[in-house]
Amino acid sequence: MKIVVIGGSGLVGSRVVARLAEHGHEAIAASPNSGVNTVIGQGLAEVLAGAQVVVDVSNSPSLEDEAALEFFTTSTRNLLAAEQPAGVGHHLALSVVGTERLQGSGYLRAKLAQEKLIKESAIPYSIVHATQFFEFFKSIADAATGGATVRLSPALIQPIAADAVADAVARTAVGEPINGTIEIAGPEQFGLDELVRKGLRFRGDPRQVVADPEARYYGARLEERVLLPGADARILDPRFDDWLVQTAPPT
Ligand SMILES: NC(=O)c1ccc[n+]([C@@H]2O[C@H](COP(=O)([O-])OP(=O)(O)OC[C@H]3O[C@@H](n4cnc5c(N)ncnc54)[C@H](OP(=O)(O)O)[C@@H]3O)[C@@H](O)[C@H]2O)c1
Numbered sequence: 001m002k003i004v005v006i007g008g009s010g011l012v013g014s015r016v017v018a019r020l021a022e023h024g025h026e027a028i029a030a031s032p033n034s035g036v037n038t039v040i041g042q043g044l045a046e047v048l049a050g051a052q053v054v055v056d057v058s059n060s061p062s063l064e065d066e067a068a069l070e071f072f073t074t075s076t077r078n079l080l081a082a083e084q085p086a087g088v089g090h091h092l093a094l095s096v097v098g099t100e101r102l103q104g105s106g107y108l109r110a111k112l113a114q115e116k117l118i119k120e121s122a123i124p125y126s127i128v129h130a131t132q133f134f135e136f137f138k139s140i141a142d143a144a145t146g147g148a149t150v151r152l153s154p155a156l157i158q159p160i161a162a163d164a165v166a167d168a169v170a171r172t173a174v175g176e177p178i179n180g181t182i183e184i185a186g187p188e189q190f191g192l193d194e195l196v197r198k199g200l201r202f203r204g205d206p207r208q209v210v211a212d213p214e215a216r217y218y219g220a221r222l223e224e225r226v227l228l229p230g231a232d233a234r235i236l237d238p239r240f241d242d243w244l245v246q247t248a249p250p251t
Helices: 011-022 044-048 065-086 106-120 134-143 162-174 192-202 240-247
Strands: 002-006 026-030 053-056 090-096 125-130 149-152 181-185 208-211
Touching (some): 011 026, 053 162, 134 149, 134 240, 149 192, 162 181, 192 208
Parallel strands (some): 053 090, 125 181, 149 208
16 A cells, blocks of 8 residues: 655654555655645645555644644645545544543644544544653653753653554554544553653653642643543553663663
8 A cells, every 4th residue: 555654754653654664565754854744735745646545643843832733733634635636545643642631731732623624524534542652751851840850740641652653553554444533552550750750760860750730741730540541442562661671771
């Protein structure tokens, strides 16, 4: 199959392209780096010609509220409009577990707007909701740092490795569109503060992580279980400790 991966140069996108290619598909990485810009529509008609599936794992260059909303709505509108004449039969997008519950976050309002456009379009679709990526723990820490202290909510999360996300996205992309949402998550739950503390300690980062139920996560106050997936989520290895060792073995 010809499968166009929008955001195919990114953390998840590059892994999705590799997996699809390993399975014999014509996987095209499309992003501004390769001349495809979904915000201005550049290169879209050309790259979508003959494609059966579009996987959208792009991300907004700015996570600020208005910029993210503008990115996800404009990009998704342009993409869906270009998919119709190209005869694309499956649009897959990656989004975040709990998006609909976390509307205090401007970023997640933008992701919900993206999902709404997909559901309202005539193109058959699949939405994959993933929990937070392991790879993201340092960015979460950086966004919550003041001086030498990181203030984070102790709300529970069940994070997942980007490799596991890419496996699930690639599998879903080559299947029939589900016209619905599936959830994927890692095998363990942590307090958000606990996860970041573990990661920073392992990497030798001296910052102190303090649990603070009032600390905001991308603008939203977190209830204890709001970031957790539902009972039907697919649970995918590895565990966080094993991933830490694999990605940064102690010297
Ligand atoms: N981080 C998490 O914990 C988490 C959890 C669940 C779901 N997600 C979702 O996962 C998705 C992918 O995240 P990621 O961390 O893999 O992203 P990433 O590494 O930041 O990559 C972003 C990609 O988007 C591309 N892009 C940026 N502007 C574009 C444009 N105008 N047109 C086309 N492509 C554009 C970039 O292309 P260039 O390289 O050419 O700039 C890059 O390939 C996001 O939608 C996010 O909401 C994230």
